[in-house]
Amino acid sequence: MTLFFFVVALELKRETVLGELRDLRTTAFAASAALGGMVVPALLFIILDGGETPKGWGIVMATDTAFVVGCLALLGSRIPHSLRLFLLSLAIFDDIGAILVIAIGYGSDVNWQPLGWAALGLTGVALLGRMGVRPVAAYVALGGFVWVAVYESGIHPTLSGVILGLMTPTRSWVSDDRLQAILAKVTAYPAGAHWSGDTPDRRDLRRASIATREALSPLERIELSLHPWVAFLVLPMFALANAGFSLSPSGIDWQLATAVAVGLSCGKPLGILSFSYLAAKLGIGSKPSGLSWPLLTAGVLLAGIGFTMSLLIAELALDAGHLDSAKLGILIASVVSAASGLSMLAWMTHTAHRQKHIHT
Incomplete structure (x- = not known):
């Protein structure tokens, strides 16, 4: 839950x-x-x-x-x-x-020591977001740590889900202008076999794939997936x-x-x-x-x-x-x-x- x-x-x-x-x-x-x-x-x-x-x-x-x-x-x-x-x-x-x-x-009765560990875990989540860390695994690990700490504190652990959800960033990593510039480079290529191999064209295509994903905010991507x-x-x-x-x-x-x-x-x-x-x-x-x-x-x-x-x-x-x-x-x-x-x-x-x- x-x-x-x-x-x-x-x-x-x-x-x-x-x-x-x-x-x-x-x-x-x-x-x-x-x-x-x-x-x-x-x-x-x-x-x-x-x-x-x-x-x-x-x-x-x-x-x-x-x-x-x-x-x-x-x-x-x-x-x-x-x-x-x-x-x-x-x-x-x-x-x-x-x-x-x-x-x-x-x-149940609150155990303050685990609650302190939960606060430390939430601080870590906030710092990762502030530093621009993107891998989801890092946030999942810290989120799991927070859940266990809240559970051990005696407070119902569903509260950890609410706090982590409210901390999720609503700002996308790639702006609309940047996304349009990246996609324009890909769509400007004529039809042909230039997508194979480690070529600049293929690197632009991979960059466009990442940009389209990152144009959605972390909040929107996580909500859509879950x-x-x-x-x-x-x-x-x-x-x-x-x-x-x-x-x-x-x-x-x-x-x-x-x-x-x-x-x-x-x-x-x-x-x-x-x-x-x-x-x-x-x-x-x-x-x-x-x-x-x-x-x-x-x-x-x-x-x-x-x-x-x-x-x-x-x-x-x-x-x-x-x-x-x-x-x-x-x-x-x-x-x-x-x-x-x-x-x-x-x-x-x-x-x-x-x-x-x-x-x-």
Whole structure:
């Protein structure tokens, strides 16, 4: 899961440095919505659970980014870009918040010596980047060292993935002007057999190959290479390993299952809507242009899908006797949230498309 959080941190940094989240007011709007989507469901869980499982409040605080993006993909181009961007930004901030909750709320007693070694490893990563060291193996070795040190410190090691992701450079090694100059030398050659042997032409071709790769920033190249592995291997493996539970009615704590299901399916949308509305009214953030409140309401219903992250926190927070009950609540909330969100979005986008077709 450290790889998953590493990719999440890469996405967050790319959006804040290179993407749509460069606008601070848009970022503040999404961050406020994410904060509400963590605080309100946690409070609702505590009320409904009645203090029976005091460490279970974190289960209802996280949205499953992969499932939300997958649901939006089912509706394709009918989903406006503004809603897609908002939900992705919301899910990213949500994941970062969940990581902090895991590190602070579910870690063991902190061992400061390994934490010092982790800080030393992170300093080494920063120095390598400052010196322009490019081989990935050096960063992988130091990243592995940091992961082990954070693990030994008692803090959940997924935090190391977030920190390393946020430290990844967003500036490419080769500028656009330099890339165009190198490619111009290659394209200027006439057709012929001058690419064979150790000739200046062939050296220019190899230089062009390196330049096209290095024209992408390290962040973009790493994200592109890791994203398929995380989406199609890491997350499915984690889900398959942790989703199973017993359906024996006698073994289910229905109060806990209800608190989890209601916290996710109701608390998440309520918290996101209320905090985002307050952020807009108080001038803290601004709603993305082209995104109406009814469409945003339909979209945030999907935020109750808390499958992967909720399972991870449940594993950390609960004993074996309560785990199956929490998993049942997570499954119920995820199914209800996906069905209600997709249904409302499908209806609203179909209606808007039909009205637009009638007017044209």
